[in-house]
Amino acid sequence: MLVTGGAGYIGSHTVKALGAAGHHVIVFDNFSAGHAQAIRRAAVVVGDVCDGDAVYRALVEHRVTAVLHFAAWLSVADSVRDPAGYYANNVGGALSVLGAMARASVRVLVFSSTAAVYGRPVETPISEDHPTQPINPYGETKLAVERALPYFCRAYGLEATSLRYFNAAGxxxxxxxxxxxxxxxHLIPRAIEAALGGPALDVFGEDYDTPDGTCLRDYVHVSDVADAHVLALGARNEPASVMVFNVGNARPHSVREVIAVVERVARRPVPWRGAPRRAGDPAVLYASNAKISRELGWTPRFADLESMVETAWRWRRDHPHGYQNGSAS
Ligand SMILES: NC(=O)c1ccc[n+]([C@@H]2O[C@H](COP(=O)([O-])OP(=O)(O)OC[C@H]3O[C@@H](n4cnc5c(N)ncnc54)[C@H](O)[C@@H]3O)[C@@H](O)[C@H]2O)c1
Structure with a gap:
């Protein structure tokens, strides 16, 4: 398996899950946002996914049979400031990976997509056939790749699965x-940071049409997201087809609820302050996960918010500098 972006947050957890499932893993990452210390028991190729020849060489040299493509940038705000960079890295990078796969006759792809492809929900919970109308460049870059996939499938016999993650956490x-x-x-690590004396948490909007006025989101444990990839690889697509699945818990939690759980777990207050709404933040976003449960047998192991906050809290407590300064154990 070639895991692009395997040094990042979700990629590294997936590398671990793939290893546990008996797969041989090669990480391909340029370390623009990833961490070498996050990679255990996997070969590493340092390279940029926009360099199609480098991806092709890695596929051939390591006799890769499937690619999990995580490598991308993911800040909505940055994507608004720098659409050129986001299209180049997220769309250009994915097209270069797809091109290299076609040249090397690698047929299986799992693509990291996002709930941001849906845009403002017209109904909740959001199922996979909800309209896709992104409201920011980040979501557009992911949808552009999703839209390219059927053509690559038909022309090159690719079997692709697109996983639309909601808010990975823990x-x-x-x-x-x-x-x-x-x-x-992301909200949970920022709230933990605030509890530990970092900057007060900004709560963007307290006047939404929700029970406590703050936005509702669907948090899904990163290890459960990782498991979805292992299941996606085990599922047999129709030849030359794309499957699309939401990866979410189907349980909305408000920002205020998250703060309360962080306070309970950390046993200290989370200083926070009200801030204006952010443009393009829908009031409520949560998934239907009926399709992934039914078709892939995905059952989240850590569906409760407490588990997400508790594992995130322990990580932050034991690694105050994250992966830096050799502090990761
Ligand atoms: N974190 C979430 O909640 C979330 C939600 C929805 C979708 N996603 C998607 O999941 C994927 C992983 O997210 P994450 O939170 O792990 O992000 P991350 O930033 O932790 O990991 C991304 C990894 O990709 C690498 N990378 C980026 N551009 C690259 C390039 N051009 N060449 C090689 N490597 C490159 C980075 O160095 C990093 O290791 C992304 O595609 C993101 O859009 C994440």
């Missing part, structure tokens, strides 16, 4: 892997 339960984005853009 850390590996054995404490060796965790979330270390720089800057951190």
């Amino acid at each position: 850390a590996d339960p054995d404490g060796t892997l965790g979330e270390d984005h720089r800057p951190e853009i």
Whole structure:
């Protein structure tokens, strides 16, 4: 298996899950956001996915049979500021991986997509056949790749699975892997940081039409996201076809609820302050996971918010500098 972006948050957890399932894994990463210490028991190729020849060489040299393509940038705000960079890295990178796969006759792909492809929900829970109308460049880049996949499948016999993750959260339960984005853009690690004396947490909008006025989101444990990849690889697609699955818990939690759980787990207050709504933040976003449960047999092991916060808290407590300074155990 070639795992692009395998040094990143979800990629590294998936590398671990693939290894446990008996797969031989090669990580392909340029370390623009990933961490060498997050890679255990996998060969590493340092390279950029936009370099199609480098991807092709890795596929051939390591006799790869399937690619899991995580490598991408994922900040909505940055994608608004730098659409050129986001299209180049996320769309250009994916097309270069797909081209290299076609040249090397590698037929199986699992693609990291996102709930951001749906845009503003017209109904919740969101099922896979909900309209896809992204409201930011990040979501557009992921949808552009999804839209290219059927053509690559038909022309080159590719079998592709697109996994649309909702909000990945938590850390590996054995404490060796965790979330270390720089800057951190996700709610749970930011709330933990605030509890530990970091900057107060900004809560973007307290006047949404939700029970406590803050946005509702679907948090899914990163190890459960990793498991979805192992299941996707084990499933047999129709030849030359694309399958699409949501990866979410189908349970919405508000920002205020997340803060309360962090306070309970950390046993300290989370200082927070109200901030204006962010453009393009829908009030409620949560998945239907009926399809992935039914067709792949996916059952989340850590569906409760407490488990996500508790594993994230332990990771942060034991690795105050994340993967830096050799502090990762
Ligand atoms: N984290 C989430 O909640 C979430 C939600 C939905 C979708 N996703 C998608 O999942 C994937 C992984 O997300 P993550 O949170 O693990 O991100 P991450 O930033 O932790 O990991 C991304 C990895 O890709 C690498 N990378 C980026 N551009 C590259 C390039 N051009 N060449 C080689 N390597 C490159 C980075 O160095 C990093 O190791 C992304 O595609 C993201 O869009 C994430």
